[in-house]
Amino acid sequence: MKIKIKDLTKNYGSKQALRNVDLDIGEGMFGLLGPNGAGKTTLMRILAAILDKSSGMVDVGGLDISNKKEIRSMLGYLPQDFSMFPSMSVFEAMDYLSILSGIKDRRERKGNIYRLLEKVNLENNIKTRVRALSGGMKRRLGIAQALINDPKILIVDEPTAGLDPEERIRFRNLLAEFSGKRVVILSTHIAGDVEYSCKNLAILDEGWIRYKGSVYGLLERAKNKVWVVHAMQKDFSFLNRKYPVISTVAGDDRIKVRLIAGKSPASEAVPAEPTVEDAYMYIMKGEE
Amino acid sequence: MFIKLLNKEIKYLLGSISSYLLLVVIIAFYFSQFEPPGINDSIKPVSEMEFIYNTMAKDYENGSLSSNIITGAGKELSSEDKKAVKKAMDNMKGDKEVVGLIREKYLDILGKLDKELGGDTYYGDRLREEFLRISLNYGQKPMDDSQDRMRIMLKWMSLDYRKGEIYSYRFGMARTIRFGENEKQAIRDAMNKMKAGGTNILDFPPKDFQDTRFNIDESEFADILDTLDKKLGGMTRYNSMMRDGLMTTSMTYEEAMVRFNTIVEKDMITNAYARIFADYMGITAGFFPVFLAAFILIKDRRRKMHELINSRKVSSTVYIAAKYMSIVIFVTVIYLLLSTHATLLFHNFAKANGYRIDYFAFYKYCLIWVLPTLLFTVALGMCISIIIKSGVPAIPVQFFIWFISMMPLSGDYRIFKPVIRFNQVSSHDVYLQWSLAINTNRMFFLFVSVLLFMLTVFIWSKRRSGSSFFGKGIFYNFKI
Structure with a gap:
């Protein structure tokens, strides 16, 4: 069938x-x-x-x-x-x-x-x-x-x-x-x-x-396109404006930001293993 | 699949409050309107002599004369008076039947009785005729003589002219039309045309038009009345749909006996009563089932079940037919049960009075007269609701169609009237003169019902596939 x-x-x-x-x-x-x-x-x-x-x-x-x-x-x-x-x-x-x-x-x-x-x-x-x-x-x-x-x-x-x-x-x-x-x-x-x-x-x-x-x-399509950044509050607004943010987790003094970017968005950014949600967001927004 | 689905639909219908409300309305209508004779009732017309004899018997038993609008409160009878009444009864009956009495002897007996009771009773010459006119009603019949018919309409023109107003009946509401100069002139013109040489309306009532002769034919007469009706605003007593009811006269005992004999012989009693039964049931079938029909398809969408249904294998025809037939069967079963009840009453009546009856009469008229009305009401209700995607508009539409079918009470069976009105227990011969028109009407509504059903299936089938056929429906957002 x-x-x-x-x-x-x-x-x-x-x-x-x-x-x-x-x-x-x-x-x-x-x-x-x-x-x-x-x-x-x-x-x-x-x-x-x-x-x-x-x-x-x-x-x-x-x-x-x-x-x-x-x-x-x-x-x-x-x-x-x-x-x-x-x-x-x-x-x-x-x-x-x-x-x-x-x-x-x-x-x-x-x-x-x-x-x-x-x-x-x-x-x-x-x-x-x-x-x-x-x-x-x-x-x-x-x-x-x-x-x-x-x-x-x-x-x-x-x-x-x-x-x-x-x-x-x-x-x-x-x-x-x-x-x-x-x-x-x-x-x-x-x-x-x-x-x-x-x-x-x-x-x-x-x-x-x-x-x-x-x-x-x-x-696979989203591999190396998903990043995690532990950003200061002041840097978060910049990241949020520039990159599609998938999720955020608020810490004591920093915010854990998961975002999509073609290359490393910040010096302290680390690449993350993409989930379907990340890949979906990448297709919908990031790929552009 | 159809039978199984039909069973389900009927079961579902039986679980709805609307169905029980409809059941109550029909049953209430039956018991309040239809009056079959009781076991001890007589449907045979009573002759004048029999009536007077029965009145004497009643007066003797009660010890007083009956109260009535002619003589007022009943006079108490003394023992002497009672003896006089008893004597008059014996003289009337003797060994023979009352109806066999010679009229001179009968009048002589009554004259003597009136005298013995002190005079001015309803047995006396002075009051008897009026008393009998009011008390003995054999029903009405159309006037045979065209001169009589013209005379009666001329009387009405004169009366209306003097009153200066007339009622116009539209949509069941009586509206008073007050006459201006134009309306008065219209009546004068009509009267002048009817009676060559002009009519002095002030001659009435003294002359009462009794001797008036008319030199016009039936067609001219109809034209005059039609023109007058139009000039007075329409739907007045001069309208072709209304005037026949005025041109009637009382039946005589002999005529009533002829009618009785045909009811007994040709109609076997129940056929005559089944027609009036069908009249009442037709009234209910012409409107009330719309409350079920208008919502039965809309409910699927309102209950958000339509997509589950639309994606099933079932054919559109089978689906709609099951819904349609569930209402038709439910309501028809009510009519058939009431037919059974009526048949049982007539069975008891016939057994007690020695008549033969047609045991299938009520079922026959139920299926031939009432069923096409029901089929039409349900089909129209479903069709309108599927076109408009709302059940509500079907109700006023059906009400309007039903309403224009309500009048006159019998004799008008044109094909825009879905309800067969036959509000009389009349002889088979009277029925025969209308039977062709009635049968044509029934065939027409059967045909229209099939067309409406097919249209409903077609639209539903289109909608089922998501076609924007007829758009979203003009009352889509108006849901109840």
Whole structure:
């Protein structure tokens, strides 16, 4: 199973949300990084067959994206902002969506629902009304519903937004566990989510692809571009103006500044091993 | 997939408060408006003699004459008076049925009784006619004689002219139109055209137009009334939709008996009552289901579930059809249950009174008359809500369409009226004269419902793929 995207463009009136996007996405987890408004959700929706493209080609496992019914039958989608009918119980909501996914056999539906709810640790909430679920539980229910038809492609849009750190890590692990031989596309603006779960990624910015390739390749790109400086307060303002600062840690008399620079920004600066977040910042700002 | 989805939708509908409110409204409407006869009631018209005999029996039992607007408070009957009443009853009935009494003998008995009771009772010649006119109502029928119809409208013109004002009925609201010189002249013109040589309106009421003859034909008469209505501001009593109700006259006992016989023989009673049942249920079907229909698709978006649904395999037609049919089935089941209740009441009535009834009549009219109205209301509500992306605007639109269908109470089945009004228990023959118009109307609304349904599926399907078809909806930001 492979997704091939060629020259994909999406316009909303005069605004271009995607500009000539070329991507090849294979099995395993694929990260889609980018700031808010980069076009990630637009791309996700096109792949989920709920948004028409303006131009270009999208091939999903040998099928053109215009074959919506066939494509919908092989995908699972977890939108960024979703909910379910609040008066339904967890089981009822899952059963309703199973029927919409075309699973006719009642026993098969029931078996799937129990198995998936167990996987996402919601087996004790089968009768709980959707309105009574916490944010984290709703997200887990979201991933369970996306897997109800055993999809070959799983598209998850900003799944960790609004979750506390512990829930985020659990959710990431859950996705990694499910990926297997599926194509899992994880869209996020949190670099850490990609770093710990994806092998390949693309960085989108204002509709353009800024980077596509492996996570390793991204880190390589940022090698010797990330520096740590223990700067005096008076020097910090200078560094902050001149270089993209990734993080700061305040010490007693100095500030530990992590920044991006093509060459050593100060005499006492030491090169640092880049993380995906550093590399992402480097691509977005530093490379310029 | 459709049946499974339909089951889910019905189950979900049964969990909503709106559904129960609709249920309560329909049931309340049924019990408050529809009046089937009780086991001991008679639907057979009562003749004048039977009525008078029954009145005597009641007076004898009560020990006083009945209170009424003719004679005022009922006079207490002394033992002598009661004896006189009893004697009159015996004289009327004897061994025979009351209806077989010779009229001269009947009048003689009543005259004597009135005298024995001290005179000026409703049994006497002086008050009896008025008493019977008020107490014995066999219903109304259209006037057959065009001269009578012209006479009655001329009377109304004269009355309105003298009053100097008239009501105009628009959107169910009565608005008073006070006459200026133009309106007065319009009435004078109409009266002059109706009666060649001019009519002195001051002749009325003394002459009462009883002897007036008209030299115009039906078409000229209709033109005069249409012109007058227009000049008075429209939708007055002279309007073609309103005036038929004025040109009626009371039915005689004989005519009422003919109607009764056709109701018993051709309609097997229940068909006649099923039409008025369908009239009331049609009123509910023409508006109230919009409260479910207008929000059933909007809810997906409001609950942020639309993307989960849109990305599923289910076809747009199956999805919309399941939602649509869930409301239709839910409401139809209510009507069918009420049909069953009505059928049981008529079963008991027929058993007690020895009539035969059509056990399928209520179901038949429910499905043929009420269902197309329901299909249209639900389809329109869903269609408007999907176009505008808001449920609210569908409600006033449906209300407007419903409202213009409400009047007249029967006889107008033009194809812009989704509710079939048939607010009368009339004979099969009366129904037959309108049956073609009614059937055409029902076919039309069935067809329109299918078109609206298809349009809803088309728009939903486009929106499902993110098409900006119809934009964001003009009321997108106005959500409730």
